[in-house]
Amino acid sequence: MDTLVLSFHVLLAAILVGPQFLLFFAVIPSTWLIEDEGLRRSVTRVVTQRFGFLSGVSLAGLVLTGMYQLNSSLIDPDVRENMMDFRFGTIFVTKMTMLLVLIALIGIHGAVFGRRIRAASEAVERGEADPGALEAARRASMLFSMLILLTSVAMIFLGVALGNHMFSFEPR
DSSP, X not given: OHHHHHHHHHHHHHXXXXXXXXXXXXXXXXXXXXXXXXXXXXXXXXXXXXXXXXXXXXXXHHHHHHHXXXXXXXXXXXXXXXXXXXXXXXXXXXXXXXHHHHHHXXXXXXXXXXXXHHHHHHHHHHTOSOHHHHHHHHHHHHHHHHXXXXXXXXXXXXXXXXXXXXXXXXXX
């Protein structure tokens, strides 16, 4: 059972991070080819809504499978009960802190950047705003997305460090 849960944890991490790379390097840049602003906004909305659903499901699954692993036979009981005496504790706390940061970054991106781009896009379409402001908002969103992507990748590296018991189970 432990191996199955660990496998699902890795799969869920891939489901969370893989689409981030795809969005950042392929999907969003490809929308730049869509000249019709309304169509571009609609395509982006569909893609980001589906990505948001996948992200939410994978984050929930990662939390559940992670909690299971923490209490499974994969973690030595001495390490689990005294985790801050081992490298495991520092790595685990860092990873959980980054998880909270990641969730906050994703929320901020949708609430701030997504809304800002949508409003600017609609204003440009109505002829009430400068297209340059819209492009600046999109660039800011891409930069912020890079921060989200880097945070996710760092969490993968921390997860690998946790799984390397020769390293993480060493006393501090």
